[in-house]
Amino acid sequence: MSFYQEALETIRQAHYILVLTHINPDVDTISCGLALSNFMYENKIKHKVFNKMDNLPRNVNFLNRFEHITNKLPTSYDVVVYVDCGDQRRPAVEINSDAKMINIDHHASNDYFGDINILDETKASTAEVLYQFFKQNNLKISANVATCLYAGMYDDSIQFSTPRVDGEMFQIAHHLCDCGANPSYVADMLTKRESLAKYRLLPLVLGSLELHLEGTVATIYTLPEWLITTGADYRDVEDSVNMILSISVVQIAILLRPTNGKTRLSLRSKNGIDVSKIASEFQGGGHKMAAGCTIEHDNVLKAKNEIINFIKNNFYTNGGIQ
Numbered sequence: 286m287s288f289y290q291e292a293l294e295t296i297r298q299a300h301y302i303l304v305l306t307h308i309n310p311d312v313d314t315i316s317c318g319l320a321l322s323n324f325m326y327e328n329k330i331k332h333k334v335f336n337k338m339d340n341l342p343r344n345v346n347f348l349n350r351f352e353h354i355t356n357k358l359p360t361s362y363d364v365v366v367y368v369d370c371g372d373q374r375r376p377a378v379e380i381n382s383d384a385k386m387i388n389i390d391h392h393a394s395n396d397y398f399g400d401i402n403i404l405d406e407t408k409a410s411t412a413e414v415l416y417q418f419f420k421q422n423n424l425k426i427s428a429n430v431a432t433c434l435y436a437g438m439y440d441d442s443i444q445f446s447t448p449r450v451d452g453e454m455f456q457i458a459h460h461l462c463d464c465g466a467n468p469s470y471v472a473d474m475l476t477k478r479e480s481l482a483k484y485r486l487l488p489l490v491l492g493s494l495e496l497h498l499e500g501t502v503a504t505i506y507t508l509p510e511w512l513i514t515t516g517a518d519y520r521d522v523e524d525s526v527n528m529i530l531s532i533s534v535v536q537i538a539i540l541l542r543p544t545n546g547k548t549r550l551s552l553r554s555k556n557g558i559d560v561s562k563i564a565s566e567f568q569g570g571g572h573k574m575a576a577g578c579t580i581e582h583d584n585v586l587k588a589k590n591e592i593i594n595f596i597k598n599n600f601y602t603n604g605g606i607q
């Protein structure tokens with residue numbers, strides 16, 4: 286029996302399934318949670334999709350069953366499905382250790398913590414890994430499931446643009462369209478419903494832009510008071526780090542944000558530079574071209590100097606990032 290079949294058997298035999306999405310959720314984790322939720326609902330399989338609910342992305346609220354995501358654990362469950370969780374701590378919740386664990390993910394750092402592991406680090410999104418669960422088991426993909434999978438794939442590949450986008454991804458997209466996913470609807474829902482507050486905040490964040498190390502590293506930051514004065518939230522800042530990575534000379538873009546007495550860093554790179562190596566030096570993680578970590582004090586200017594010095598001393602030689 287393949288692990289796809291084993292996962293399906295486990296889901297079919299379960300009394301109650303807990304689907305776990307990760308903290309600081311992105312579109313991929315929520316879309317995968319909801320793809321499973323729609324499949325389970327359609328097949329009368331009892332389940333809940335859990336998120337710690339620190340801040341759900343608002344732009345996924347068009348996905349069917351979004352309103353059923355909960356931050357309360359069910360009283361009993363015998364199977365837990367982790368989606369898009371690079372390690373077992375990512376959902377940030379204590380779970381019953383007797384439950385059987387299914388681990389569906391695409392992070393290279395995933396250590397096969399599940400009893401059943403469906404992992405493919407060559408994929409741009411967990412949505413594509415989850416698609417294989419449906420495909421390999423010959424399961425019907427409803428329009429609701431297809432829309433969820435398409436949304437996760439679209440967003441985690443940064444709109445079909447990252448290095449892991451390949452022909453197979455477009456074949457999957459083609460199949461999902463045949464099943465009822467509508468590309469322009471998903472794109473409009475995900476990207477064209479932004480707040481005015483975001484555009485009040487952006488000039489402040491972009492005003493903090495600095496280039497370092499001959500322009501190879503760009504930093505921006507956001508301050509909590511800016512969020513208050515503009516009414517924006519930190520999700521409204523996330524695009525800005527991709528914006529500054531678009532600057533021709535910039536190889537690494539860093540967004541710093543004070544939170545809970547620490548400074549949270551989002552790192553992005555291009556030209557094959559691996560920012561997950563930098564993040565892991567600060568107990569963080571992520572992917573080669575998109576990673577995150579935390580520095581243990583809340584002064585963004587000090588945190589910025591610390592990360593720039595670290596990059597300078599460890600990754601910067603002969604006028605370039607190595």
Ligand SMILES: [Mn+2]
Pocket residue numbers: 313314369391409410411441
């Ligand atoms: Mn993902």
